Amino acid sequence: MKVAVIGGGAAGYFFSAQLSQSPGIEVTLFEGTSRPLTKVRISGGGRCNVTHNLFDPQALSTSYPRGQRELRSVFARFQPQDTIAWFAKAGVQLRAEPDGRMFPTTNSSGTIIACLKDLVTKGGVVQRNSEACFAIWKEQDLFWLRTRHSDREGPFSAVVLATGSSPQGHRLAESLGHSITPLAPSLFTFEIAPHLWKHQSGLAGVSVPDVNVSVSTPQKKFSRRGPLLLTHWGLSGPAVLKLSAFAARELQATHYKALVGLDFFPERSTEEVLHSLQQQKQTFSRQNAANAPVEPIPKRLWRSLQMAAGIPPEKKMSDLKRTELESWAALLKNWELPLTGKGTFKEEFVTCGGVDLKEIDFRSMQSKICSNLFFAGEVLDVDGITGGFNFQNAWSTAWIAAEHLRKEFLRNNN
Numbered sequence: 001m002k003v004a005v006i007g008g009g010a011a012g013y014f015f016s017a018q019l020s021q022s023p024g025i026e027v028t029l030f031e032g033t034s035r036p037l038t039k040v041r042i043s044g045g046g047r048c049n050v051t052h053n054l055f056d057p058q059a060l061s062t063s064y065p066r067g068q069r070e071l072r073s074v075f076a077r078f079q080p081q082d083t084i085a086w087f088a089k090a091g092v093q094l095r096a097e098p099d100g101r102m103f104p105t106t107n108s109s110g111t112i113i114a115c116l117k118d119l120v121t122k123g124g125v126v127q128r129n130s131e132a133c134f135a136i137w138k139e140q141d142l143f144w145l146r147t148r149h150s151d152r153e154g155p156f157s158a159v160v161l162a163t164g165s166s167p168q169g170h171r172l173a174e175s176l177g178h179s180i181t182p183l184a185p186s187l188f189t190f191e192i193a194p195h196l197w198k199h200q201s202g203l204a205g206v207s208v209p210d211v212n213v214s215v216s217t218p219q220k221k222f223s224r225r226g227p228l229l230l231t232h233w234g235l236s237g238p239a240v241l242k243l244s245a246f247a248a249r250e251l252q253a254t255h256y257k258a259l260v261g262l263d264f265f266p267e268r269s270t271e272e273v274l275h276s277l278q279q280q281k282q283t284f285s286r287q288n289a290a291n292a293p294v295e296p297i298p299k300r301l302w303r304s305l306q307m308a309a310g311i312p313p314e315k316k317m318s319d320l321k322r323t324e325l326e327s328w329a330a331l332l333k334n335w336e337l338p339l340t341g342k343g344t345f346k347e348e349f350v351t352c353g354g355v356d357l358k359e360i361d362f363r364s365m366q367s368k369i370c371s372n373l374f375f376a377g378e379v380l381d382v383d384g385i386t387g388g389f390n391f392q393n394a395w396s397t398a399w400i401a402a403e404h405l406r407k408e409f410l411r412n413n414n
């Protein structure tokens with residue numbers, strides 16, 4: 001059996017490493033650039049957030065705005081526990097951080113790259129770097145390729161497309177009969193109208209542990225809860241990144257113009273927040289309102305929120321009228337800010353859109369349109385929120401495809 005893998009990224013290498021352990025199968029790995037595994041190298045700020053310590057397939061799948069339903073069965077067969085065991089068997093230990101993200105204990109993406117390259121080399125995979133694939137076609141059930149240095153490469157009994165979000169990879173899938181759902185960036189930060197945010201420049205670096213962030217587009221309102229980080233340009237942190245993934249398509253359609261709402265007390269009603277303010281008024285009656293924040297709002301942010309509610313910073317708590325407290329409580333439950341653009345999140349980036357999931361059999365990762373064509377990783381219309389979920393998709397789908405081909409080979413040769 002001769003298998004061609006197109007794309008030397010996370011999915012292509014994991015697939016090759018897994019399949020090359022089976023004798024009798026010849027794997028050739030075509031990578032367009034001279035440096036395979038580039039995204040693994042830069043991932044997680046150079047530390048590579050390999051996976052997430054979430055071991056229930058159903059719960060895990062909810063971290064994927066696209067692919068949620070299809071990945072449930074995939075994770076039932078290969079999930080983060082299997083990833084941990086797989087890398088441990090190859091000599092790489094992973095460790096979880098308090099937020100669930102898992103990194104190699106060396107804290108270096110170089111460890112993952114060395115592990116994958118070593119396995120692939122030991123498994124006898126033919127690695128063809130700087131060898132982009134431009135065309136794939138079938139003749140009598142066998143695949144042929146046109147690559148940078150060859151007009152006719154093959155024949156191969158199976159092809160795995162693991163080209164990530166590259167448009168060239170999507171064109172190859174289209175040429176074999178597949179449809180591509182529209183692409184859109186995912187995992188981005190929110191830029192707030194500069195004319196408003198410049199007054200808040202002192203807030204950069206302030207974080208709040210639990211905020212409900214919502215965004216309203218003409219089609220739909222989205223919201224996500226979690227830690228919020230304020231930056232020089234606007235909003236970031238897990239709640240915003242999660243929200244950007246779930247609203248990726250709708251926000252692209254509005255050119256990233258929408259209304260953002262921040263609820264700083266998601267566990268309390270507006271009346272309860274008003275009650276907290278009244279208690280602060282009694283306890284800190286002699287203090288300036290700006291110096292009496294309600295936990296857990298940091299003082300710097302408290303001052304900004306007070307001004308946004310129209311209350312002068314030097315006003316004494318004892319002088320606050322009920323109407324002022326009411327408008328302050330309303331603002332703490334819904335601070336509305338105009339979104340005017342998207343920023344980049346340097347630690348992780350992913351594209352939503354790709355090969356239409358209806359056209360894939362997720363039991364094997366095989367195309368329903370072109371037999372013996374397989375897909376793995378980000379080339380599919382699958383993407384996850386930040387936290388190691390995108391690599392987990394690459395490992396799981398690559399493993400399923402490799403296992404299917406291994407079993408096929410055994411069946412045909414016994």
Ligand SMILES: Cc1cc2nc3c(=O)[nH]c(=O)nc-3n(C[C@H](O)[C@H](O)[C@H](O)COP(=O)(O)OP(=O)(O)OC[C@H]3O[C@@H](n4cnc5c(N)ncnc54)[C@H](O)[C@@H]3O)c2cc1C
Nearest residue numbers: 007009010011032043044049133164348377378388390391
């Ligand atoms: C800055 C950054 C940080 C990230 N950090 C994390 C993280 O910490 N954790 C996480 O889970 N996810 C992270 N991600 C997302 C993750 O990197 C991707 O989801 C993952 O790499 C997808 O793997 P893949 O193999 O499908 O695609 P890729 O890793 O993109 O690999 C595709 C490969 O195919 C090659 N290729 C494309 N077209 C052709 C062709 N025609 N012929 C030959 N070769 C071709 C490309 O050159 C590339 O090497 C990060 C992404 C970025 C950009």
